[in-house]
Amino acid sequence: MSLEKSDVEKIAHLARLAVSEEELDSVAGDLSNILQLVERMNAVDTSGVTPMAHPLHMVQRLREDVVTEVDQRDYFQSIAPAVEQGLYLVPKVIE
Amino acid sequence: MHNLSIVELSAGLHSGEFSSIELTRLFLERIGRYDERLNSFITVTEASALGEAEAADQRIRAGEAGPLTGIPIAHKDIFCTSGIRTSCGSRMLNNFIAPYHATVVSRLKAAGAVMLGKTNMDEFAMGSSNETSFYGPAHNPWDEGLVPGGSSGGSAAAVAARICAAATGTDTGGSIRQPAALCGLTGLKPTYGRVSRYGMIAFASSLDQAGSLTRSAQDAATMLQVMAGFDPRDSTSADEPVPDYTAALGQDLRGLKIGLPKEYFGEGLDREVGQSVASAIEEYRKLGAETVEISLPNTELAVPTYYVVAPAECSSNLARFDGVRFGYRCEDPKDLEDLYKRSRGEGFGAEVKRRILIGTYALSAGYYDAYYLKAQQIRQLISDDFNKAFAQVDVIMGPTSPTTAFALGEKADDPVTMYLSDIYTIAVNLAGLPAMSIPVAPVAGRPVGLQIIGNYFQEGRLLSVAHQLQQVTDWHRAAPDGFKA
Numbered sequence: 001m002s003l004e005k006s007d008v009e010k011i012a013h014l015a016r017l018a019v020s021e022e023e024l025d026s027v028a029g030d031l032s033n034i035l036q037l038v039e040r041m042n043a044v045d046t047s048g049v050t051p052m053a054h055p056l057h058m059v060q061r062l063r064e065d066v067v068t069e070v071d072q073r074d075y076f077q078s079i080a081p082a083v084e085q086g087l088y089l090v091p092k093v094i095e
Numbered sequence: 096m097h098n099l100s101i102v103e104l105s106a107g108l109h110s111g112e113f114s115s116i117e118l119t120r121l122f123l124e125r126i127g128r129y130d131e132r133l134n135s136f137i138t139v140t141e142a143s144a145l146g147e148a149e150a151a152d153q154r155i156r157a158g159e160a161g162p163l164t165g166i167p168i169a170h171k172d173i174f175c176t177s178g179i180r181t182s183c184g185s186r187m188l189n190n191f192i193a194p195y196h197a198t199v200v201s202r203l204k205a206a207g208a209v210m211l212g213k214t215n216m217d218e219f220a221m222g223s224s225n226e227t228s229f230y231g232p233a234h235n236p237w238d239e240g241l242v243p244g245g246s247s248g249g250s251a252a253a254v255a256a257r258i259c260a261a262a263t264g265t266d267t268g269g270s271i272r273q274p275a276a277l278c279g280l281t282g283l284k285p286t287y288g289r290v291s292r293y294g295m296i297a298f299a300s301s302l303d304q305a306g307s308l309t310r311s312a313q314d315a316a317t318m319l320q321v322m323a324g325f326d327p328r329d330s331t332s333a334d335e336p337v338p339d340y341t342a343a344l345g346q347d348l349r350g351l352k353i354g355l356p357k358e359y360f361g362e363g364l365d366r367e368v369g370q371s372v373a374s375a376i377e378e379y380r381k382l383g384a385e386t387v388e389i390s391l392p393n394t395e396l397a398v399p400t401y402y403v404v405a406p407a408e409c410s411s412n413l414a415r416f417d418g419v420r421f422g423y424r425c426e427d428p429k430d431l432e433d434l435y436k437r438s439r440g441e442g443f444g445a446e447v448k449r450r451i452l453i454g455t456y457a458l459s460a461g462y463y464d465a466y467y468l469k470a471q472q473i474r475q476l477i478s479d480d481f482n483k484a485f486a487q488v489d490v491i492m493g494p495t496s497p498t499t500a501f502a503l504g505e506k507a508d509d510p511v512t513m514y515l516s517d518i519y520t521i522a523v524n525l526a527g528l529p530a531m532s533i534p535v536a537p538v539a540g541r542p543v544g545l546q547i548i549g550n551y552f553q554e555g556r557l558l559s560v561a562h563q564l565q566q567v568t569d570w571h572r573a574a575p576d577g578f579k580a
Contacts, residue, residue: 055526
């Protein structure tokens with residue numbers, strides 16, 4: 001599978017990742033090479049094989065539905081780029 | 096003193112031969128003297144280290160100390176440390192001060208270990224040479240023109256240069272074992288779930304596991320004893336008893352069945368590295384072990400499979416870095432989308448971006464079955480290969496890396512060639528098994544690693560197999576010339 005510049009633009013948008021016009025060609029080339037490596041998987045017939053999502057085949061542990069953490073909003077927000085009155089600030093979303 | 100093992104250092108601290116303050120000052124002085132050449136630390140925590148050393152000395156005097164109390168160690172900069180920057184080797188987290196400690200950090204701190212600082216690493220642990228770090232590459236103490244390996248390259252360089260007694264690392268596709276091999280150290284990647292991932296910045300959550308880089312298997316046993324154990328804060332933490340790893344070191348090797356996968360000794364393996372590994376295996380035969388040729392037929396597929404699974408999980412995990420709640424934010428965003436895109440575009444380096452893009456593509460509508468589902472199926476086949484092998488043998492041995500350390504810059508512009516250098520380590524992560532790398536005879540002055548793979552939760556067995564070799568050989572004692580004094 002070989003990716004075009006337009007494919008990279010589409011994927012970069014899905015990933016919310018800025019890729020500059022100058023980088024597009026080299027990124028498309030690198031990604032195509034990686035996909036070529038990945039496509040070696042096609043050499044094996046995997047029909048009927050159960051996909052393995054996790055090494056230990058665990059089930060999700062459940063716990064009592066009780067409060068285990070205290071409110072530390074101010075502390076956690078002290079490392080945020082911009083906050084006001086306990087809210088995270090971002091550029092205006094609704095006109 | 097800097098050449099002593101953790102066990103020897105601990106004996107010296109307990110007998111009063113030296114104090115933790117003296118030991119900590121010595122290592123800090125060595126960091127000051129040598130680290131400009133190695134770039135193995137991102138942050139040195141001198142003041143807090145001396146404070147911890149003083150507290151350790153009090154504990155020792157009060158008779159409340161354990162085997163790690165007062166021992167100066169370093170943490171890979173992927174483990175969150177409350178109040179001290181945790182960068183993960185990235186511009187994205189250059190200003191990030193975590194609000195809590197990782198469980199690995201809390202456990203080692205509670206055991207009285209002294210933290211000297213945070214070590215250099217490939218950005219978000221994505222790399223095999225430490226060259227993707229925002230802070231520049233770490234250098235291999237055996238030859239500063241060579242890479243130390245990665246992603247735990249800073250930890251490996253620091254332990255090999257004796258500027259800390261031991262260090263933590265993480266291993267998603269070989270990131271402890273490969274740098275251990277390239278720097279002449281003992282690296283241990285435990286079973287998936289054995290050590291808590293809480294507070295360890297996530298790369299690929301079904302593969303990530305914390306472990307150690309040390310100068311011997313005995314030191315690794317001491318570290319794992321403290322690091323291992325169930326943690327309710329990690330949803331995939333294994334609720335399995337933690338055995339006494341140090342007590343297990345003495346296990347006899349007579350009758351041990353060692354599997355030698357033919358796929359690990361074929362094309363692509365450097366001839367001299369292969370000879371060095373073979374001569375170490377010969378030592379095991381002398382110790383009474385039996386060797387059996389085995390096959391892991393899907394070995395060739397491990398790298399392709401990994402480069403779907405790991406990027407897919409990374410693209411999801413790294414979605415949290417959005418410039419809103421913490422970390423890097425771009426200047427003057429014109430709208431929310433611009434804020435996300437430029438904060439991420441400017442905050443991440445080239446390799447991290449490549450993996451996010453590959454993962455996003457593999458998970459995108461219409462491609463999921465061809466890539467992610469297919470990769471998970473092959474992951475099952477790879478795991479089955481190991482299960483079949485362990486029905487026959489106790490441990491599996493082979494090279495850790497197909498070559499010795501390569502030159503800085505040699506593979507930096509060719510991602511696929513770099514990926515293929517992890518051919519022998521990656522399958523272990525896909526299966527979730529424990530494995531070690533231990534130093535064997537060097538080739539042209541460059542260290543070589545022997546990889547030992549065990550069955551699930553057989554860390555005690557692995558450590559004893561490594562320790563028994565280290566009782567009859569001296570490879571693990573070799574120190575790089577420029578850092579002996």
